[in-house]
Amino acid sequence: MNEPTKKTTATHSLALAKKVRGMIKDLARKTHEAKAAGEPVAYLFIAGAYDDILRAMDIATVGTENYAGVCAAKMDAERFLSKAEEEGYARHLCTYATVGLGFDAIRKELGEMPENAPDGGMAFPTIMLGTGMNICDPRYKWYQAAQRYNDAPMHVLGLLNPPVYGTHTDLEDYRSYYIEYVMEELRELVKRLEKVTGKRMDWDRLSQVVDLTERTLTKWYEAYQLRKAVPAPMPTEDALSTMVPANFMLGTQEAYDFYSNLYDELKQRVDNGIGTIEDEKYRLLWALSLPPWYALTIFNYFESQGAVFPIEAVYNQGRDPEIPDTVTDPLERIARRFYGSMTRYYEKARANTGHTTVEWLLDLIDDYKCDAVVFHQAMTCRTVHTGQLNQINTFKKYSDKPVLLLEGDIVDVRNYDESTTRQKVDAFLQVVDSHKRSSGG
Amino acid sequence: MIHGTGNDETTFMEIVEKVGAEVVADDLCFGSRPYWYDVQVSDDPLVGLGTSYLNGVRCPRTYRQSPGTHEEDLENRFGHMYEFARDYNVKGAILYIIRYCDTHAFDAPDLKEYLESKGLPVLVLEEDYPISSTARLMTRVQAFSEMLS
Structure with missing residues (x-):
């Protein structure tokens, strides 16, 4: 195994992207302050549809997946992974989860935060919020296991969406059922939070938060539309930072302002023809693949060879679903947002490839003028990794763009080899070059 | 007693028997687990069946809300x-x-x-499907069996 090199920012990284690390530290600081003041703190997952509710109830949040990513990026995940393995958790389990479990185990053992834990560690949770969502098993098994170390209640928010890969049902026939189901789950979540924290939901405030969230997501989408420009004004490695406010700070003015500023910075770059790298030879799409957080330098390597990632399918929400103004119940608006985002490509897939993710990739390739696609097989993320080959095979039936599949992990550097990865990149870029020439690009 | 995932290979059971142990109970996906409960009679039979699939089958894939303490959660699961x-x-x-x-x-x-807290010795094995190394499994099961006897 060769460890990745140090540099982690794009050649011309956005000024805003560089501020995100400070925002993450600030988020962590707020959770520690909340804990010290006796205020509730919730463990939670990304894209769990509960952000607006927690924000409206002033409950501080710890994004546990994000924390594992931070540990990986700081090359400080190994002690937590080792502890989880010592506790009996298999090495092949989701390494976001095993970092979290290892951290919780050490904190319990010590009776205090692990020494020099990144960002002061994760604040002890008042409640752990899982989701029963057909994204991944750790969304409920992780926190269930974490009850070994955290004497805190757990709540699973059932988030049901139609089988998006199916082509046998007419979505319109079932839409109201799915939305009502999620609304009922959200109502139960509010009740549970009120019971556990002693706080009361202010429904008017929730409506305001939902409105702010929707405006934030729209602003995020509008900013990313500017990334279609040639040369690429913002690369994927910056997007791995700029996704943070939308995923961990939704419903705050700070998140809205961030995307307003992002729009302005991107506009300024596009208007002045400023790209990520000096000589943009190849534009690549980073597929729906979680990144190797410990080796974001791989993006710099691509760039050193003239290749840039103007867009990515991961952590990219796309256009927020349109919800009629006549829908005034904030829980219904949250449920519709969730439903709309999960079924966004359903009809298109049904009419074309039969695969929603492939539709998303094909659209991004066209819209962002990409020459090829790069997937990353993160070994311990079953959700994204399983079905990836089928995704690639389906994609190839509808596009002749070259495809690269990198191998690694989200957190565990033991699953990664830098020199092999670079060799793959070198060979791939030759193929991309040849393909571009033969297709007149 | 064997607890575990769906497993249609008889090899593992044969290994256990070869070392002189007997499998007298199981909690396997394809074994007793999906059959060890009665479907409750309901006005709508589909409600009874659906409830049983969710609550009757004690599979790790189904989340059961913790009734209180960690110990109570283990008892419940x-x-x-x-x-x-x-x-x-x-x-x-x-x-x-x-x-x-x-x-x-x-x-x-x-x-x-949980099982050890009840005084029951436990061996945890993780294996590929199909089994990649019978000799290694045999060694570990044999050692466990000798410890029991």
Whole structure:
């Protein structure tokens, strides 16, 4: 195994992207302050549809997946992974989860935060919020296991969406059922939070938060539309930072302002023809693949060879679903947002490839003028990794763009080899070059 | 007693028997687990069936809300296995986890702790499907069997 090199920012990284690390530290600081003041703190997952509710109830949040990513990026995940393995958790389990479990185990053992834990560690949770969502098993098994170390209640928010890969049902026939189901789950979540924290939901405030969230997501989408420009004004490695406010700070003015500023910075770059790298030879799409957080330098390597990632399918929400103004119940608006985002490509897939993710990739390739696609097989993320080959095979039936599949992990550097990865990149870029020439690009 | 994932290979059972042990109870996906409960009679039979699939099958994939403390949570999730062990005079339990069945793998430390707290020795094995090394498995099962006797 060769460890990745140090540099982690794009050649011309956005000024805003560089501020995100400070925002993450600030988020962590707020959770520690909340804990010290006796205020509730919730463990939670990304894209769990509960952000607006927690924000409206002033409950501080710890994004546990994000924390594992931070540990990986700081090359400080190994002690937590080792502890989880010592506790009996298999090495092949989701390494976001095993970092979290290892951290919780050490904190319990010590009776205090692990020494020099990144960002002061994760604040002890008042409640752990899982989701029963057909994204991944750790969304409920992780926190269930974490009850070994955290004497805190757990709540699973059932988030049901139609089988998006199916082509046998007419979505319109079932839409109201799915939305009502999620609304009922959200109502139960509010009740549970009120019971556990002693706080009361202010429904008017929730409506305001939902409105702010929707405006934030729209602003995020509008900013990313500017990334279609040639040369690429913002690369994927910056997007791995700029996704943070939308995923961990939704419903705050700070998140809205961030995307307003992002729009302005991107506009300024596009208007002045400023790209990520000096000589943009190849534009690549980073597929729906979680990144190797410990080796974001791989993006710099691509760039050193003239290749840039103007867009990515991961952590990219796309256009927020349109919800009629006549829908005034904030829980219904949250449920519709969730439903709309999960079924966004359903009809298109049904009419074309039969695969929603492939539709998303094909659209991004066209819209962002990409020459090829790069997937990353993160070994311990079953959700994204399983079905990836089928995704690639389906994609190839509808596009002749070259495809690269990198191998690694989200957190565990033991699953990664830098020199092999670079060799793959070198060979791939030759193929991309040849393909571009033969297709007149 | 064998607990674990869906497993249609007889090899593992044969290994257990070869070392002189007997499998007298199981909690396997394709074994007793999906059959060890009665469907409750309901006005709408589909409600009874649906409820049973969700609540009757004690599979790690189904989340059960913790009734309170961690100990109560373990009892709620794994109590049926201790009843098996008691009713069938089980001397030891093997948690046989086929790699990449994550819901079982996440449960393994909790289940081991629970059964051991009841005085039942536990061996946790993780294996590929199909089995990649019978000799290695045999060695570990034999050592466990000798410890029990």
